[in-house]
Amino acid sequence: MTTSRSKAEWQALDSAHHLHPFTDYADLTAKGSRIITRAEGVYLYDVDGQRILDGMSGLWCVNVGYGRRELAEVAGRQMLELPYYNNFFQTAHPPAIELARQLVELAPAHVTRVFFTGSGSESVDTAIRMIWRYWQLRDQPQRNIIIGRKNGYHGSTIGGASLGGMGAMHKQLAYPVGGIVHIEQPFWFGEGGDLSPEEFGLARARQLADKIEELGPERVAAFFAEPIQGAGGVIIPPASYWPEIQKICDRYGILLVADEVICGFGRTGQWFGSEYYGIKPDLMTIAKGLTSGYVPMGGVLVGERVGDLLGSEGGEFYHGFTYSGHPVAAAVALENLRLLREEQIIQRVREEAGPYLQQRWGTLAEHPLVGEARGLGFFGAIELVADKASRQRFDEDLNVGMRCREHCFNNGLVMRAVGDTMIIAPPLVMTHAEIDELVEKAWKCLDLTA
Numbered sequence: 001m002t003t004s005r006s007k008a009e010w011q012a013l014d015s016a017h018h019l020h021p022f023t024d025y026a027d028l029t030a031k032g033s034r035i036i037t038r039a040e041g042v043y044l045y046d047v048d049g050q051r052i053l054d055g056m057s058g059l060w061c062v063n064v065g066y067g068r069r070e071l072a073e074v075a076g077r078q079m080l081e082l083p084y085y086n087n088f089f090q091t092a093h094p095p096a097i098e099l100a101r102q103l104v105e106l107a108p109a110h111v112t113r114v115f116f117t118g119s120g121s122e123s124v125d126t127a128i129r130m131i132w133r134y135w136q137l138r139d140q141p142q143r144n145i146i147i148g149r150k151n152g153y154h155g156s157t158i159g160g161a162s163l164g165g166m167g168a169m170h171k172q173l174a175y176p177v178g179g180i181v182h183i184e185q186p187f188w189f190g191e192g193g194d195l196s197p198e199e200f201g202l203a204r205a206r207q208l209a210d211k212i213e214e215l216g217p218e219r220v221a222a223f224f225a226e227p228i229q230g231a232g233g234v235i236i237p238p239a240s241y242w243p244e245i246q247k248i249c250d251r252y253g254i255l256l257v258a259d260e261v262i263c264g265f266g267r268t269g270q271w272f273g274s275e276y277y278g279i280k281p282d283l284m285t286i287a288k289g290l291t292s293g294y295v296p297m298g299g300v301l302v303g304e305r306v307g308d309l310l311g312s313e314g315g316e317f318y319h320g321f322t323y324s325g326h327p328v329a330a331a332v333a334l335e336n337l338r339l340l341r342e343e344q345i346i347q348r349v350r351e352e353a354g355p356y357l358q359q360r361w362g363t364l365a366e367h368p369l370v371g372e373a374r375g376l377g378f379f380g381a382i383e384l385v386a387d388k389a390s391r392q393r394f395d396e397d398l399n400v401g402m403r404c405r406e407h408c409f410n411n412g413l414v415m416r417a418v419g420d421t422m423i424i425a426p427p428l429v430m431t432h433a434e435i436d437e438l439v440e441k442a443w444k445c446l447d448l449t450a
């Protein structure tokens, strides 16, 4: 962008005119926003020229890293050839058709169709509407209750915020979407008590069966969850959890929906988190890593059980977005998939860079402030505690997580705070040297926070 202003000018204009997502305004006005002007590889650069290692891939999305010319060039070419046309009313264009074909090819075998959206939240809302539509078409409209999880995150639209289990978001919804209930999350460190991780995973999964029985199995339409809860604090379920959930969904015949908005496109070392856990969701919501965040795009991967009904005898599905399958976004997604495939980026996460990150990240467990260091693929989390042995947390008013985050930013590292859980999800192309830098900076910032 060519307009150039001083940092103070940008901050004053930002504070005066720009309403930000998920931002505390007292804090923003007091400190001024951080103005990021450019990025390259795994580094951001702010208006002062400070170089910041991005431990969060933006918002879990820049999987192939910043500054990939191939993506910019493909977008430019597509804008000149066909910048926009819709996929409504029996029209389509090659980028959307080709992207649907390629996604079906790389998704698990039972996925046969794709519905495109503009974001993760739109994907979630689309999946909710598909669930309702599916049971209507099956002549069981009374099956309309969807079970989500406490502390799950499924976006910010009214549907996504209702389905998510974030207490603070629910408080601001005057009318949450009805027919949504929540069970507990499989967060062993925080809630496992004396149970082993495996026992705890089973116990939490069996809450799904208990909830279905309580509601009446004939009323339950679907279970909807992230394979690994991202925004909730990188909550990696014990290995016993997902197989049990799959069994329960099969036993009651309810739909299983995996929200792959974060897990999809390589973060676990597989194309999808569902593959990592060996589950077979009927619907998979995607966004973020689909285009590595270069342009907005999302979608729902639809398994044959739902797709055969919706996509053939289902009649018109009164749903869609102006930008569903946008040609520029689809062209960028296709090129992004090519990079992921040809540069073997996901394979590298699985076989080499992921294990290295986990080995280095795990050393943070030795820090006096850290109660647990966990991770998987290119995810990581550390739990900040006042007492390691008893896992006692800090007083909430101390805002230890936020203080740690500030120290990180000031020392050239983006690490996110979810309460007192510090999380990372770096670009999948991070090198060993950059991983070393990330862990060294994280240690230093923990020292500053202590």
Ligand code: PLP
Pocket (backbone or CB within 6 Å): 059, 119, 120, 121, 122, 124, 153, 154, 155, 156, 226, 230, 231, 259, 260, 261, 262, 287, 288
């Ligand atoms: N689902 C999950 C699992 C997410 O993490 C997010 C965003 O972080 C969303 C849905 C919503 O995506 P978007 O912000 O693109 O609407």
